[in-house]
Amino acid sequence: MSGVRLIARLDIKGSNLIKGIHLEGLRVIGDPQEFARRYYEQGADELIYMDTVASLYGRNSLHEIVRKAAQDIFVPLTVGGGVRSVDDAREILRAGADKVAVNTAAVQRPELIREMAHVFGSQCMVLSIEAKRQASGHWEVYTDNGRERTGLDVVEWARRGVELGAGEILLTSVDQEGTRKGFDCELVRAVSDAVSVPVIASGGMGDPTDMVAVVREGHADAVAMADILHYNRSTIPDIRETARMSGIEVRQVA
């Protein structure tokens, strides 16, 4: 068995690590490199960097941050935000990323998923989905950090993305993000059960037990954590221990 991955998510604006609520109202937390190192040393299984403004301004300021991180952080780095083309993805990979997450540009032009999977392999192509719950009990795909609606159904879009070659899905609940009220387990389960590739649940972790819920009830393959780590409300070793006590398989860290 492969354990559930505990992933530290770092949202970036300019040169700063930031955190918002519902992906908005961003607040500066500090130097991303300092936090990234701390999470690596604590035993994070992976790191995710998301440039929160790149898709808004059509640029990406992450390269320098990623280049620095890749110097001495030896776990997988997923990087997203503002990736619009195969060339953009190549630049990020050259900076030291292992996987590239795409949201807005894939919605605008789904073929980008196929192109990236073809050039770099599916293992490199992470489809990032921002999901907002609708009155009807469905979820709609949003882009640009939860600002723009797309009319797409989340589960259908996830299926389509996997058909096109996405090797993994980063699923962020805009409703839960930054609220500390727990994950949207129904959302995660709906997507995880619909696709053959791993799903990373993101948004809402208030307490280590929320991770247990999203793995058990949501069938998450990996859990992304931000706020809970940034504000030191818990640590990766504590969360790992909670997982182990609950019978959830996680990496053994010496």
Added chain:
Amino acid sequence: MTVDVAIIDYGIGNLFSVRRSFEHCGASVVVSDDPEVLLAAPRLVLPGVGAFADGMRGLIERGLDKAVVEFAGSGKPLLGICLGMQMLASVSEEFGEHKGLDIIPGRVAPIPKTTLEGKPHKIPHIGWSGLLLPDGLSSWQGTVLEELASGDAVYLVHSYAVQPADEAHRLADCDYGGRRISAAIRKGNVHGLQFHPEKSGSIGLHIIRNFLS
């Protein structure tokens, strides 16, 4: 400066992390697509991600397939990582049948889409898995896994796995869906790792140091 290790650049994937991890372990690294440079190095690394056929084409177009085979025959340490490990095998079933380097006889076959109990599970296999001693192997002493404990976890991302023709070439397995899949293979001076030592934290760096020593 004398070179400790050469990394083969055959136009596929990102060599930054592999290079950086070896440098972090104190090695002087050269990245090259020149067979002469590669053959002159004391140690050789064949990295790679992506599709098998693309990888083999990348090697063949540069005349590097023969160089890797020649290096393997020299007795100097050769390390294949991920796709680099798979290309050490004889043949792959990924998108049709494709010939490999045939340095360690075996087939590259898809990971079954269901667990041993018949339940669907996620492919690609992405994540950290514990390294296990295969049946018939009592220790990793004298291999790149020396001083590791059974269960030490490494990072894998793959949809295909190597099935060595000779069980004696299995160096480490991992468990996925109740089945043993090959995580590392070894034949004499040639090691293949399905996982990414450059992305496996301190365990991975330990393996890299073993390869360098």
